[in-house]
Amino acid sequence: MSVKALSNSQRAIQELRARIFSGELAAGTDHLESELADLLEMSRTPVREAVLKLEGQGLLELRPRKGVRILPLSPDDMAEIYDVLTELESHAAERAATSDHDKEDLAALARAIEDMEAAIDSTDLDAWAEADDRFHAELVRLGGNSRIQGIAGMMSDQVRRARTSTLFMRPLPTKSNKDHRTVYQAIQDGDAETARDCHRQHRQHAKAILVELLSKHRLRHL
Amino acid sequence: MSVKALSNSQRAIQELRARIFSGELAAGTDHLESELADLLEMSRTPVREAVLKLEGQGLLELRPRKGVRILPLSPDDMAEIYDVLTELESHAAERAATSDHDKEDLAALARAIEDMEAAIDSTDLDAWAEADDRFHAELVRLGGNSRIQGIAGMMSDQVRRARTSTLFMRPLPTKSNKDHRTVYQAIQDGDAETARDCHRQHRQHAKAILVELLSKHRLRHL
DNA sequence: CTCAAAGATAACGTATTTATTATTGCATTT
DNA sequence: AAATGCAATAATAAATACGTTATCTTTGAG
Numbered sequence: 001m002s003v004k005a006l007s008n009s010q011r012a013i014q015e016l017r018a019r020i021f022s023g024e025l026a027a028g029t030d031h032l033e034s035e036l037a038d039l040l041e042m043s044r045t046p047v048r049e050a051v052l053k054l055e056g057q058g059l060l061e062l063r064p065r066k067g068v069r070i071l072p073l074s075p076d077d078m079a080e081i082y083d084v085l086t087e088l089e090s091h092a093a094e095r096a097a098t099s100d101h102d103k104e105d106l107a108a109l110a111r112a113i114e115d116m117e118a119a120i121d122s123t124d125l126d127a128w129a130e131a132d133d134r135f136h137a138e139l140v141r142l143g144g145n146s147r148i149q150g151i152a153g154m155m156s157d158q159v160r161r162a163r164t165s166t167l168f169m170r171p172l173p174t175k176s177n178k179d180h181r182t183v184y185q186a187i188q189d190g191d192a193e194t195a196r197d198c199h200r201q202h203r204q205h206a207k208a209i210l211v212e213l214l215s216k217h218r219l220r221h222l
Numbered sequence: 223m224s225v226k227a228l229s230n231s232q233r234a235i236q237e238l239r240a241r242i243f244s245g246e247l248a249a250g251t252d253h254l255e256s257e258l259a260d261l262l263e264m265s266r267t268p269v270r271e272a273v274l275k276l277e278g279q280g281l282l283e284l285r286p287r288k289g290v291r292i293l294p295l296s297p298d299d300m301a302e303i304y305d306v307l308t309e310l311e312s313h314a315a316e317r318a319a320t321s322d323h324d325k326e327d328l329a330a331l332a333r334a335i336e337d338m339e340a341a342i343d344s345t346d347l348d349a350w351a352e353a354d355d356r357f358h359a360e361l362v363r364l365g366g367n368s369r370i371q372g373i374a375g376m377m378s379d380q381v382r383r384a385r386t387s388t389l390f391m392r393p394l395p396t397k398s399n400k401d402h403r404t405v406y407q408a409i410q411d412g413d414a415e416t417a418r419d420c421h422r423q424h425r426q427h428a429k430a431i432l433v434e435l436l437s438k439h440r441l442r443h444l
Numbered sequence: 445c446t447c448a449a450a451g452a453t454a455a456c457g458t459a460t461t462t463a464t465t466a467t468t469g470c471a472t473t474t
Numbered sequence: 475a476a477a478t479g480c481a482a483t484a485a486t487a488a489a490t491a492c493g494t495t496a497t498c499t500t501t502g503a504g
Contacts, residue, residue, distance in 0.1 A: 056278035087309040145302045206431045265489045
C-alpha cells in the first residue's frame, strides 16, 4: 500500500485533538478512558498514550479514578497564553529580521498577508483566522528557533480553541493587517528593532481586545 | 499509611530524570524500553508512560525499533534554550515589578541572592549553581504566569544538564550577582522597565559566555 | 567475490488480563 | 438521626502475552 498506515496512537492523538477543537469534547467535561476508546474504536492503550501526550500539551488533565477532563480556558488562561506568544513571537520577528531572508523565503508570509486582506474584503472571518494562523506560524518559523516553534504551536492551539466563541464577537480586524504589513516590511529591510517592537505591540493589542471581550461577555471559561 | 506511595509511573519519571541529569544515562546513548524496565525493576508499561512524558519535555526521543535516545545538547540547542529563557524570564521580571510584592514575598529571592554571594566568597560553584537556579525559579514564580513557570522549568532542566560540564570551565560569576541585585531592587521599586531590561541583558550575557565557552572547547554536544 | 533475497531475531506497538485503589452506598451502632 | 465502618463496584495502573515490522545475517547464485 502506498499510503503509510499511521499507528493507532497517532490516530488517537489526531482524532482527540480534532474533537476537542470542534467542541465535540467540550471544555470542562469528563470522559473515561474506556469511553474514548469506544469512541475511537480502539483499545484503551493507544488512547492512554494519546491522552498522556495531550496532557503534556495542556489540552486536558488526567485525574485518577475520575477520567480525563478537557481543560477549560479562563480569561486568565488566555491572558497567560497571549503573554507567552507576545514574548516568543516578538523574538522570532527580531530574529527573522536579523538573518537576511530573500523574497522567496518570505513568500509564504506575504501570501498569508494577502489572504488576510482578501478575507477582510469578503468579510470571511474563518478564512481570515486561517490565514492569520499561517502568518504567525510562518513568522515563528522564520525566527529559526525550533523550541519557540514548538511552544508557540501549542499556545496557538489553545488560542484556536477559544476563537470559536470569540471570533464573531469582535469587530473586523482591519487594523491587524496594517501591523502585519509593517512587520513584514521590517523583516525584509532587516530592521530587527521595528519588527520586534511592532509585533510586540500588535500582540499586546490583540490580548487587550480579547480580554476585554471575554470580561464584557462574562465568559468565565472556554 | 502516612507516606503517599507514589505510582510506578511517577517513580519511573523521577528515576529516569535523575539518571539523565546524573549522566548515568548519557546524552546521545540509546536504551531499550525493556532495558530501562529492568533497570528500574518494573514492567515496560510504566516505563513507557514515563518515556512518553519525558519525550514531551524534550529530554529524550523515541525511535521505533531503535529504543529511546537521550537527546544530546548541541551549542545551537543551548542558544535556543537561552533565548527562550531570556524572553520569558524578562517578562516575568517585568510583571514581578508591576504587581507590588511586599518584602515577605521577595524574601526567597533575597535569600537566593545572599546564598549566591556567600557561595562566591567560598568559591563553592555547586552551591552557587543551586542558588542561581532558585533565583531564576523564584523570579519566574513572582511573574505570576503559570505557563511561563512550566516552560521555564523545562528549559532550566536542560541548562542544568549542560552545566555539569560547563560550570567548571568558566570564571567565577561575580558579575552575575550585581545583575541579580539590580533586578531585585527594580522589582521592589516597581520599576518594571529596569527589571525587564536588566534581566534581559543578564541572560543575553550569560548566553554569550556559554556559547563562547562551548565553541572554544569544541564541545559539539553534551 | 559480491550482491541479493530470504529467513531469523529482536524490539516496538497493541491488546488482554490481573490487581490495586478510591468512591459510594448501605447497614449498624451510638 | 447521624456518623462511621465495611463491602461492593467501578475505574485506573501494571504486567504479560501476542503480533507486526524492521534489521541483520547467512546462504546461494551470478
